[in-house]
Amino acid sequence: MPADPRSGIGRRIAYYRRVARLSQQQLAAASNVHLGTIRKIERGVRGVGDGVLEAVADALRIDPSLLLADRAHANSRIQQALPVISAAISAYDLPDDGPIRSLPELRSAVDEAVRWRLAAQYVHIVSRVPDLLGELFRAMQAAPAEHRSQIATLVVHACRAADAVAYKAGAYDLSARLIDLMRWASPQTGDPLVSASVAYVRCETFFAAGIHHRGLQVLESAIDAAPAHDHATATAARGALHMRAAVIAGRAGDADAAYTHLAEARILGDRVSEGVFYGTAFGPSSVRIHEVSVAVSLGAGHVDRALELARDWAPPADLPDERRSGFYIELARAQLWVGLPDDAFESLKVARKIAPQHTRDHRWVREDAATLRRLKRADAETLTAFAEWCSAT
Structure with missing residues (x-):
């Protein structure tokens, strides 16, 4: 039993x-x-x-x-919710009848979903967002013209919260459908910064398919189209796109492009205080975390740079949990590659403490935990427990 x-x-x-x-x-x-x-x-x-x-x-x-x-209980709840999310978006243009809350209430509900996404609280997202999406689609149809752009913005943010769950769970087809919905809604917002945020998320499709060069082209086109205003939100939008472009260029093995985009992100990051802009964290600390990610993505000859960046530095506690845990997941991979398995395991444990669901569902965590288990066959029970927790094989 x-x-x-x-x-x-x-x-x-x-x-x-x-x-x-x-x-x-x-x-x-x-x-x-x-x-x-x-x-x-x-x-x-x-x-x-x-x-x-x-x-x-x-x-x-x-x-x-x-x-x-049994952490599998939480994972099973997420897996069971994926068809519910799929059903919720399948009739976005012909939603069921039902209640529609006021615009301030809808905005509050979507803000809550965004906070859950940034904190990697996927169980919360799947318990509320499917119904919220249906309500937003009803609101889109019923809204007077003066409110339609605001509701379209809420649709983008709610779809992004659902996409975070789908993508982390490996449901890439569902993720792509959610991104298509975001691309459908973003022109209706009348806000080019929303479109920039959607281009940032769209890159997941290229990460999942391993088509990194194509993803880089899409991001560079989005950078060219993004507003070049001096205010913080526009600066952060461009900076976030440069960060993302740097990482996907690293995955493509294009070091020159990766470091060029990092340099641009660093310049823009120094112009704003760290914060969340249009659902994406950006600022000096976020740029530094992406520098680590780029070094790990580029692999041999660059990994020492990741360790140097992480030496005597830790992501501040006010950064979103998902981003902080991602830093330690990337750092663990670099530590493992240079022969520091104990340090790598410590980094994975820190990532789990910060954002357990994000850490558990991360492919690199499972791969690295399995490697650590093979390298240290007689290691303490905690390593075995960790490997079993994240389903490492």
């Missing part, structure tokens, strides 16, 4: 509550769960439903999967 994924959940809630330096009463207030319920859950005398699990995880600022004994 498979183990109950909620077995021992009270102990884990108590552990993460102490890590967060919250009392039981503070956790109850933050999660809107009765104090007596929190006490019973932590003592193991009461079960935990999905609603309470997600409320407590929200209050603790962690992914719900971190509280489950």
